[in-house]
Amino acid sequence: MNGNYGWGLPVQASTFAKEVDFGINLIHAAMILIFVLWGIFFAYLLFKYRRREGVKASYGHEGILKSLIPDFIVLLFEIGLIVLYAVPGWGRMKLHAPEPALSNNIRIVAEQFAWNIHYPGPDGKFGRFSAEFIDSANVLGLDPSDPDGKDDVVTLNDLHVPLGKPTLAELTSKDVIHSFFIPEFRIKQDAVPGMATPVWFEPILEGHFEISCAQLCGIAHSSMRGDVYSHSPEGFESWLKERLAEKAEADKGRG
Numbered sequence: 001m002n003g004n005y006g007w008g009l010p011v012q013a014s015t016f017a018k019e020v021d022f023g024i025n026l027i028h029a030a031m032i033l034i035f036v037l038w039g040i041f042f043a044y045l046l047f048k049y050r051r052r053e054g055v056k057a058s059y060g061h062e063g064i065l066k067s068l069i070p071d072f073i074v075l076l077f078e079i080g081l082i083v084l085y086a087v088p089g090w091g092r093m094k095l096h097a098p099e100p101a102l103s104n105n106i107r108i109v110a111e112q113f114a115w116n117i118h119y120p121g122p123d124g125k126f127g128r129f130s131a132e133f134i135d136s137a138n139v140l141g142l143d144p145s146d147p148d149g150k151d152d153v154v155t156l157n158d159l160h161v162p163l164g165k166p167t168l169a170e171l172t173s174k175d176v177i178h179s180f181f182i183p184e185f186r187i188k189q190d191a192v193p194g195m196a197t198p199v200w201f202e203p204i205l206e207g208h209f210e211i212s213c214a215q216l217c218g219i220a221h222s223s224m225r226g227d228v229y230s231h232s233p234e235g236f237e238s239w240l241k242e243r244l245a246e247k248a249e250a251d252k253g254r255g
């Protein structure tokens with residue numbers, strides 16, 4: 001797995017990664033610079049205003065505006081960060097969902113303590129689903145009479161996505177609030193019961209990564225992990241074909 005985080009940021013595996021990392025790196029660099037400058041200034045003041053014979057402290061207000069200049073510089077930098085980087089970047093990443101017709105469409109249903117992934121299969125249509133059909137073999141409650149659901153694939157903690165196009169997911173939860181987090185894709189989104197939240201990303205690197213739950217959701221929160229595989233388009237197609245063959249085999253066994 002590429003999930004070897006080490007000291008630096010995880011590998012940049014989606015189109016969002018560069019822009020997100022720019023902000024993280026800029027903020028860290030600025031904080032180090034401010035920390036060092038303040039430290040030097042502090043030491044300078046300690047020395048300059050040390051206790052000496054015949055010198056008394058003054059408690060007047062003269063020079064107070066001048067002393068606020070560094071704060072104003074930091075404030076300007078922070079406003080610039082929000083207005084020039086954070087808001088436009090957020091807009092680029094979150095404002096416009098990709099066209100469903102040009103995306104890999106999936107549903108992600110979180111539950112204590114797992115990720116169910118629902119693929120629409122070759123017809124591109126999700127089968128109807130309803131709580132009344134939910135049982136241990138049908139965790140998403142797919143309606144067995146719906147033809148659109150015949151070629152659907154459901155996996156547990158096993159997300160497969162193709163390179164070359166965005167993956168557009170509808171994210172929800174069966175029970176409590178979870179948070180869908182793939183560090184390498186720089187994507188994190190709450191999964192809220194009763195809500196279908198759109199979430200999208202485009203992988204740019206073939207590999208094996210990890211989904212983790214980023215919202216404390218119960219006793220086994222820390223083990224709520226899943227695998228993510230980003231494939232070449234051909235690799236993704238052949239993975240899907242294998243799942244469909246498995247499904248046909250299982251249906252034969254049952255029927």
Ligand SMILES: [Cu+2]
Nearest residue numbers: 178213217224
């Ligand atoms: Cu969770």
